[in-house]
Amino acid sequence: MLDKYYEHELVEKDVYESWEKDKDFVSQANQPNSEPFCIVIPPPNVTGTLHMGHALNNTLQDILIRFQRMQGKDVLWQPGMDHAGIATEMVVERELAKNNIKKSDLSRDEFVKKVWEWKDVSGGQILNQLKRLGASCNWDRERFTFDEGLSEAVRYVFIELFNQGLIYRDKRLSNWDPKLKTTISDLEVIQKEIKGNLWYIEYDIENSDEKIIVATTRPETMLGDTGIAVHPDDDRYKNLIGKNAILPLVNKSIKIVADEYAKSDQGSGAVKITPAHDFNDYEVGKRNKLEIINIFDEDACLNKNVPEKYQGLDRYDARQIIIEDLTEIGKLIKIEENLHTVPYGDRSDVVIEPLLTDQWFVDAEKLAAQAIKKVKEKETNFIPKNWEKTYYEWMENIQPWCISRQLLWGHQIPVWYGPDRKPFAANSYEDALNLAKNHYGKNVNIEQDTDVLDTWFSSALWPFSTLGWPEKTVEFDKYYPTSVLVTGFDIIFFWVARMMMMALHFTETIPFKDVYVHALVRDEKGQKMSKSKGNVIDPIVLMDQYGADSLRMTLCSMAAQGRDIKLSAQRVEGYRNFITKIWNAIKYFEINDCHHSNTNLEKCKNDFNIWILKQLVQCENETKKALETYRFNEAANTLYKFTWNIFCDWYIELSKTILSEPSHDDKIETQNVASYVLNNIMIMLHPIMPFITEHLWKEIDFINQNNSKKIIHSEWPKIIETDKDDNGNVNKLIEIISSIRSTRSELNVPPKAMVEICYDDNQSGLNEIFNKYSTALSSIAKIKSVQDFKGPRSEGDIQIIHENETFFLKLFNIIDFKEESIRLKKNLSKVSSEIEKIRIKLDSKNFIENAPEDIIQEQKDRLDEYLSSKLKIEDAIKSFSS
């Protein structure tokens, strides 16, 4: 016997352990022709812990994986983790700081060793959390972006791109993170709106009494100014073009140039140019051949290129002092408040400084062409489709990708420099040495580049590097290109786009056929969850409280395409109740000794059984279609409604009339059908709710129809279609029972009071229902008996109209007739207003002339039905008032 309640804590642990023990996640599809289905997991950071985004992302993947496994496909869900360069380095630095160790105290090798030590002890916590969620990954194939095989792929790709000229070293302005002391890519820069000031500074014109005023949001950068730009058509400044201004505090002469970049209506119309520290100024500087002076060191403190007084100052301290100094010499003309955006590092959250440095770049523009083309040609499809536009937008305006990072934890750039700094890209020191020897014609000393690659460089190879590429492997042949990538929209640029580019360049095929882009999980008020706001809902806490299946079902049912998910615990509770409902339903069938024997379900005779089997077919069709088209919410809702509102609310209730009787053919048939339907509900629910379904499958043998396989390996149902038909009787019965219940409730008939029905038995539709289902009417609608009725209606006969037939509840002495009068009037007004609406439609010439015939007929039929009801209601009202 099942326990009173489902104890998810114990069950989930047991079930998962048994899956792992029996290697149930390894595909058991052994047929040589079984179709492959493969998903590569978006590798979580090795530092990560499960948040709601992961929970959603992996729930959806697991649903697809389990669903396809049940379809008999050869399934691989490739798991693994990302070494997450910056994130991990920051975590380990923090750990070291607890022991008063600084990163700079350690050598490169020592630091990397510390990171590995940290990883072995504290890394990868998230994988266990994914297991709690039920993720059925092929864990024995777990990969790490820092594994030797994947590192090999990274080196291979780098060297190839280098040799093809698609990776190059360049000195240009890059985003410099002064806290992490590394460059970062454009994508890692976040623009924030900041309230600042606009300072107006006056410069003297050389050899003249004239002045020029510039406006700036960053006065400290003036120390690196090498020019002033004005618009060529700006009459105010035309006479100054070509002259020199004296840079205050530095007392240096800088050139005034004409450049269209200067906008007359902004600031003072004259803009100071700091080519080394601003992307626009850099371009202006190049156009006008201005000197480039770098005034910052790697901490964003002022360096030796500024007057001694300011050397070594932090940029913001310098700003303060410069403002004071300018004020003192009377050169600060005015200060305006100014709202402007400032670039911040996404990891460090400090202001990014554009800095002129040597870095490695990928020529993304060249790689993007194919990546755009393959989506346009629909080889790869985004779902929902609107993300394709975002993808094109970015791809078509793609900038060179800065891939070098001045960090320690990452793939060290496989480049060695000769004595003249000539770079040799090679797989190893020895290979590089040979290249150098060939080049120089003698043995030379070479030194490896100390930078590492952007984490996303290795992630970009993930779909094929995890399958063993560049080696030729069985897995690569079988599973690549992968079937679908499931990811959040926030990493379309970071990851999806780059995988497309790398895959097409190196494997000459798309990396995945579909990209399912899911939404963000927000809190119940629609706020983005964040630690600082304190509104984070921890999926682990929800799983502790309600179980993993409840959380999965919640996420699945809310994963409608194109909308963010606002999650609340209350919703999860609702789906926990759904699980309880299933639990109790199964207890009922267990008590009633339901089991499956070899009865031919096709030959079912009982209407209830025929009906539920037809409903099941419909449910299966809809669920399957929904999952095949990534409509997760529709799948969840279809199953929920079928299980609760059809199977439990009606089939179970109707079956009670049969199962409570002594054994007879109908009973045996019902026991069979009930177990068959439950069996299929369990299978269809399994992808969404794997734990409870696997548990019940094992515990209850009438669900697991003598099948020794676990549910995880069950085949998706092929529902038996009955050749009989109930002629719509059961649906009609349900409608009639609902009408009776509604009437009883409105008239305050005591719930347990048994009442009589009388009706004119010339109404053949009602006749069949009342004769055939008297037991059901009795138990569910509390109908004592049904009588023919020919003569005039007697007092207390309450009319109920179903379609165009009428029957009466005999409620004399039971009800208050005032209530009935109210009920009738309410019904009359409802019917009248419907009639009015339809009449307007049918009276319209346009409608009659233009609408299709079947729509017109439908409206006419509805009108007839309502008119007949109206007469009957009016009749009843009349009889009451008399």
Next chain:
RNA sequence: GGGCACGUAGCUCAGUGGUAGAGCAUCACGUUGACAUCGUGGGGGUUGUUGGUUCGAUCCCAACCGUGCCCACCA
């Protein structure tokens, strides 16, 4: 500035060119046989506004208002 979503019941959200739905909340009634983590019934809507297309629009189109996000720029 460019782009993309979204506006439907008190809340969270589905959905559809022809009768607008669910969950939660709310109200009434109901517990000795699957289930109070429940059942039955009720109330609750000018589908953001204004136009257009159409016989017919909540759905398609346009504009507007409001909300959220992405990209770019900002002296």
